[in-house]
């Protein structure tokens with residue numbers, strides 16, 4: 001999977017929430033067969049990774065226990081991996097990540113960036129798998145109160161750099177690390193737009209960057225009707241495609257989306273157009289080693 005981290009083309013990660021209550025697709029894939037069918041469809045639509053999550057992280061959500069989370073994701077991961085689908089496990093619990101890797105997952109997508117479970121770095125280091133470290137300030141229940149920044153881009157950059165330092169100190173290889181600004185996690189709509197506009201400042205950290213805007217509420221707010229009501233989640237696809245494309249054009253390594261086909265089509269157009277990235281992914285992927293060699297971090 002090191003190849004995936006250094007992939008020359010943008011990586012599309014398809015979202016597969018095996019939860020009864022996620023904000024966009026909650027309940028649709030809670031049944032194991034439905035989840036497996038959808039995971040295979042995401043791969044066939046062009047997802048290089050299918051991101052399986054068993055705990056909703058929508059703002060205000062209560063936590064579930066590790067057993068419930070594992071029971072939701074493991075049968076799905078086992079089947080998908082058996083069908084040749086590359087799976088990432090979306091969890092902030094080391095135990096769940098470890099079991100998911102044993103079941104065939106190949107990437108850990110940790111929305112807490114290693115903060116929620118101090119054992120996660122060991123699990124990832126021992127597995128030698130890629131680790132997505134997302135910017136995070138606290139669990140869903142209280143995260144709205146944590147959306148205070150002097151300068152959201154500078155603060156997210158500093159906090160992500162701290163997560164990287166800690167991961168490296170724990171023995172995780174630099175070339176396994178992918179960063180994510182964590183749109184919507186302790187962020188207002190304004191924060192999300194600022195992070196989008198100033199993505200190169202985060203790319204400057206020297207790690208591949210994953211961008212997860214898909215169907216999030218700030219897109220619904222942007223597209224609110226004359227009555228002021230947010231556009232429903234299922235009708236935010238064009239906005240998702242547009243913002244994902246902007247991120248990739250700015251140099252993002254990958255995008256995490258619900259409707260893989262729409263985004264994959266848009267990226268095919270972008271590639272065919274020959275539009276350059278501000279930063280080539282290959283350069284982004286190889287930067288950590290260089291930066292470390294020069295003692296920059």
Ligand code: PMM
Pocket residue numbers: 015017022023024053057058090109110111132134180182183210211212213214256
């Ligand atoms: N967003 C959600 C869940 N997991 N993982 C990463 N790396 N980045 C994200 O932005 C992200 C995530 C919440 O969205 P969902 O409920 O649609 O899964």
